[in-house]
Amino acid sequence: MGEDGESPKLNHSFLRDYVTEADVISTVEFNQTGDLLATGDKGGRVVIFQREAENVKPHISGEYNVYSTFQSHEPDFDYLKSLEIEEKINKIRWLPQQNAAHFLLSTNDKTIKLWKVSERDRRPEGYNLKDEEGRLKDISTVTSLQVPVLKPTDLMVEVRPRRVFANGHTYHINSISVNSDGETYLSADDLRINMWHLDITDRSFNIVDIKPANMEDLTEVITAAEFHPHHCHLFVYSSSKGTLRLCDMRASALCDKHAKIFEEPEDPGNRSFFSEIISSVSDVKFSHSGRYLLTRDYLTVKVWDLNMEKGPVETYQVHEYLRSKLCSLYENDCIFDKFECVWNSTDSVIMTGAYNSFFRMFDRETGRGVTLEAWRESSKPRAVLRTRRVYTGGRRRRGDVGVDSLDFTKKILHMAWHPAENIIAIAATNNLYIFQDRVNPENQ
């Protein structure tokens, strides 16, 4: 299994629980083929893993190994507002591959960058005026002319910034999404969504602006946005009030008026001080088919049908046992955690993270959910993941974890699912876990 480059032989038991803040993974994303996996961390670094070519035995898929590491963003300072700008990578999105090179977008709170990842495995040799190290030759030693030829060398991965899209956002960028047209992408902050052209860095179009004239009237912010996977004119954005708005860019230049709004009326029985916080949508994802939307709020994941606005078609409880603990979760700030959610390649399974290094998968056909754990102690390479359970009453089985013994510092916020196979990448603080389904490696 691919993990970050820690040697398992060293016993740093006293250091094990100490995690450098800068190493905490903040985003995970597969590219369109699934051969490359990119992670961003709080220190502004991006690590790209590449899948090895499949072994001779077809049912053992290749492992992911580090392909390239580079510093994407540096800490910055806004002198006008006297504000530090964090270098934490909020999102990474791959562009569809068009030639031998790979392109990805990475963003922190304020600036988006386009990176070109290319390989070099040969170099020209045999120059007339320079020797192999590049020093100028003594002309008197040159007796004949030669034509330089390309010779194979060790593989080198070069990552170069190709575009920097700066100064487009006043507030913190929370999402980026590449359009299916292959030319544009959107970036969303708390109050505005901008559309950029990949080749133009000094201009962007503002397509959504929900900033009120008087900031005291502010009631909701944008929490996530995504383009439709097939229709280049449609995008969706979620709000802190739990609503989803589908916008059509053909309707007008400024899409403040939504084409559709998806919201579920609040259940008055569950009203509490924290109802507004837990209804805030932390992530929204279109299904691969483009027909459904997946949203994550604090306690549930919901599947919405684009054709039905009045409510979700499916709701899954991720950790309902936390509903009675909302006050203490508010005190320790856990209630503000933003969990991501993902679809599998056939849109039949959805997955999201939870606490205590647990993550949950829900089978949409059966409606059943399973809890799995991403924890080094219990995950040896090639070991089978066993399901876990949180004890909430009834018969207590061995291995059940009580609600009060959940570790809220071990949270699984970021994850990705391979676009074609049953391979998942889970980020648990500073560790990356990659799990493969050996029983059903390919999706039916």
Add this chain to the structure above:
Amino acid sequence: MEYKVEAHRIMSISLGKIYNSRVQRGGIKLHKNLLVSLVLRSARQVYLSDYYSGVCLNTQHVEAKEWELMDSNQEKPLTPAPEESLSPSTDCNQNPVVPEDPEVQHTSQAVEDSTDLHSVYSKHQAEEESSSEDSTTDVSLTSSPVTCESQCEAKGAEVSSSDCEADANPATVTEGNSQQPPKAHSCSNRKRTAEKTASNDSPVKRTKVTSSNSSEEEAEEMDTGNVSNLITIFGSSFSGLLTKESSEPEAETEDSDSGSGQICCDQMLKNLNPWSTAIVAF
């Protein structure tokens, strides 16, 4: 009453979070601060509404007993009552007797629904000066419903008149003699209002300090809307109420036993630790 403590605690925690967010690296996070301010607002609403409903709860028991006693009483002319209740401050001058609390219930509901809390405080201040003694002897339900109605009108509150009218019927049966107790009654209620809002004001005062700082810095990024609403509502009468706090405890302890339990809790609440932590936070 636990709700009040809880709301209190949540309010101080929220204010602490807002303060801490300003020193966090990366600048103020608009989303998180918006959510915190929503929680702060909800907690404040609960705190305010719970105060009155808590008072009502305590008084309802006594009210039932009193109605049994008063069953024999006949109707009294109701007409004088409205005129007197329209000028409650002057009535307080006459005889600040604090009767039982069905009136409190009505007036408290009126106040609860009233958005014009300024008028409450100004009335309180006027009465505070005029009345210094509160003694409860008679229980009078005489003009309580009528007083309630007029007070409702006076405050322009959205009180459902059904509240007043429903109680009008039993009260007319059980009218007592004096018309002054209801007014003093309303005085005492306003004192409770003031005392409670005085304790509310302490976080307001602190948020006022911080919000003015924050508005200087990042007006765009900091949502001070809810906090400033708090300030506008309580700010002007805060200092006045503070000076009267010392006189209030004595007055309150002499109140009828129906409200005393509540009042003691209120006093305790002022000394609760959450407030000191709120002070430390700022």
